[in-house]
Amino acid sequence: MSRIVAVAPDTRPVMHAAFTAAVGDAGAALGDLDAAEALIWADPFAAGLYPELIAAAPAVQWVQLPYAGVEPFADYLDARLTWTCAKGVYAEPVAEWVMAALLMGLRDFHLFAAADSWCAESGRNLLRARITVLGGGGITRSLIRLLAPWGCEVTVVRRSGEPVEAAARTLALADAHEAVTGADAVVVALALTDETRHVVDAALLESMGPQCWLVNAARGGHVDHTALGAALRAQTIAGAVLDVTDPEPLPDSSELWRLPNCVITPHIGNTREMGLPLIANRVSENVRRWLAGEDLLGLVDVSLGY
Amino acid sequence: MSRIVAVAPDTRPVMHAAFTAAVGDAGAALGDLDAAEALIWADPFAAGLYPELIAAAPAVQWVQLPYAGVEPFADYLDARLTWTCAKGVYAEPVAEWVMAALLMGLRDFHLFAAADSWCAESGRNLLRARITVLGGGGITRSLIRLLAPWGCEVTVVRRSGEPVEAAARTLALADAHEAVTGADAVVVALALTDETRHVVDAALLESMGPQCWLVNAARGGHVDHTALGAALRAQTIAGAVLDVTDPEPLPDSSELWRLPNCVITPHIGNTREMGLPLIANRVSENVRRWLAGEDLLGLVDVSLGY
Numbered sequence: 001m002s003r004i005v006a007v008a009p010d011t012r013p014v015m016h017a018a019f020t021a022a023v024g025d026a027g028a029a030l031g032d033l034d035a036a037e038a039l040i041w042a043d044p045f046a047a048g049l050y051p052e053l054i055a056a057a058p059a060v061q062w063v064q065l066p067y068a069g070v071e072p073f074a075d076y077l078d079a080r081l082t083w084t085c086a087k088g089v090y091a092e093p094v095a096e097w098v099m100a101a102l103l104m105g106l107r108d109f110h111l112f113a114a115a116d117s118w119c120a121e122s123g124r125n126l127l128r129a130r131i132t133v134l135g136g137g138g139i140t141r142s143l144i145r146l147l148a149p150w151g152c153e154v155t156v157v158r159r160s161g162e163p164v165e166a167a168a169r170t171l172a173l174a175d176a177h178e179a180v181t182g183a184d185a186v187v188v189a190l191a192l193t194d195e196t197r198h199v200v201d202a203a204l205l206e207s208m209g210p211q212c213w214l215v216n217a218a219r220g221g222h223v224d225h226t227a228l229g230a231a232l233r234a235q236t237i238a239g240a241v242l243d244v245t246d247p248e249p250l251p252d253s254s255e256l257w258r259l260p261n262c263v264i265t266p267h268i269g270n271t272r273e274m275g276l277p278l279i280a281n282r283v284s285e286n287v288r289r290w291l292a293g294e295d296l297l298g299l300v301d302v303s304l305g306y
Numbered sequence: 307m308s309r310i311v312a313v314a315p316d317t318r319p320v321m322h323a324a325f326t327a328a329v330g331d332a333g334a335a336l337g338d339l340d341a342a343e344a345l346i347w348a349d350p351f352a353a354g355l356y357p358e359l360i361a362a363a364p365a366v367q368w369v370q371l372p373y374a375g376v377e378p379f380a381d382y383l384d385a386r387l388t389w390t391c392a393k394g395v396y397a398e399p400v401a402e403w404v405m406a407a408l409l410m411g412l413r414d415f416h417l418f419a420a421a422d423s424w425c426a427e428s429g430r431n432l433l434r435a436r437i438t439v440l441g442g443g444g445i446t447r448s449l450i451r452l453l454a455p456w457g458c459e460v461t462v463v464r465r466s467g468e469p470v471e472a473a474a475r476t477l478a479l480a481d482a483h484e485a486v487t488g489a490d491a492v493v494v495a496l497a498l499t500d501e502t503r504h505v506v507d508a509a510l511l512e513s514m515g516p517q518c519w520l521v522n523a524a525r526g527g528h529v530d531h532t533a534l535g536a537a538l539r540a541q542t543i544a545g546a547v548l549d550v551t552d553p554e555p556l557p558d559s560s561e562l563w564r565l566p567n568c569v570i571t572p573h574i575g576n577t578r579e580m581g582l583p584l585i586a587n588r589v590s591e592n593v594r595r596w597l598a599g600e601d602l603l604g605l606v607d608v609s610l611g612y
Contacts, residue, residue: 096433100409104419110573112420116563118555125580127402146455173547181573257422265418266425274431304338 002029006036012043022280026287033057040064047072066279083300089282091138094269098143098217101241102126102185105213110263132179135189136164155179177207185213194218202227213238217269220246232259243269308335312342314608318349328586332593339363346370353378356408372585389606395588397444400575404449407547408432408491411519416569438485441495449469461485483513491519498525508533519544523575526552538565549575
């Protein structure tokens, strides 16, 4: 008898349909909550429905969540169940966003995009540039993969300082100032914790120097936005491309909208349209693994909450 | 006794200094025109000085030019001498420009760069996109190298139809319509000849379709700009990024400046600043080869004129 998987809630029809297809592709039987042993959560914005749904699903042992970070489920994580999330799933489109940001900034495409007349020539190469990445997770690994043909010198900064493959050097967070000195761009791809909040502060911006672009693909809270505004105005850094802001959305009153060396994108490192096939693939792969008794991808440590 | 190389004219001091250093790096003796066996031409905008300088250089057997195309020297090419040019030298920064253009267009960075308020999410992936390149030369090879990690399906269109390595398929120019159908982007990287003038005309734009970006890194004359303006206005193609225009510079009166789905960059695929170290490397390599009696890179066929 095949094991039954439920996809719920059905409040986001496009995601529900994609996950239903993914479960079918993996060879599992779809069923209602009352008979299901696994629950694929199908609406990232409806965490509040969880208590009601899980009460109707007494046989569920495993819950797959659609998030990279599981903060909306923090209150519901129950150590009697197995939880998986979308860790690493969205790294590739975010790394693509970083490449777009690096190339726009270094080649001055942000100026050309806004021009209505033939400009003077300008721009620098990403080819053979020095790139420092804060963070050593999935986005960094995907970015290093995309950067492979460019001959860049990549420095990674991470908590542990444990070497990242294919990086020229890996430094610990304590050595961040050394790591950003002389860089053509600094990419923020860290998890946001008490330790990394405002890791990009006035002092780090000063270490970056006037040739350096700041590219934030992580969380707005990593950057002291007051210090950033001052550095951009004074051109003590070359510019910034931000996919995340603090607060977010960034209000129209922010001076950052009006600085020519600052571009803000509306948290689209991974859009819903890009993300859906990626998370659907993860659902399919995890259902296949679950049926085969193999280890699941993206396990959440309930005691740590991520 | 070492063989003497002259670097002339001295009308562009930065280029003259770079070439002088490059000749020294290669181990040749620098000297005046009257004793030189080789002449490294050091000002792309001073071809008119050539008759006077060569008259003062009776022993010169080889002339290295700083151009990718040698049109300014067309009247001076003398089959008694060996001529080399910068063929292939500038392909890499131009391929980088193409990557910047593809990512800006597909990810909608041209809209975000001009925004002064938080936008709705939008954008598509270059990852796994279908890219058609018109042209099978150095820029195309460099672009294919940079695209290697992106999982794109690359179609190359070239006169001969002779297969290009690492392209999914190579078609002849006669099959251009088939090649662009369904593409996410069409990149123009051809030489401009009578055969390729207006290769991107109203009919080809129609074959490209509303999902497709046009990226022109070659010459303005490849594109029928009237047809392009109409296609961009009607959104029968997604957009265009042009590094070259017709006429060039594009006058302020052109409607292309005011279309939100068209970005014009001022012929900066390869800027002077980017190009100088590349051509200096070529000079150094060719002087080394010349001293060692090896084949020179970038030989010009005087009878063909390129």
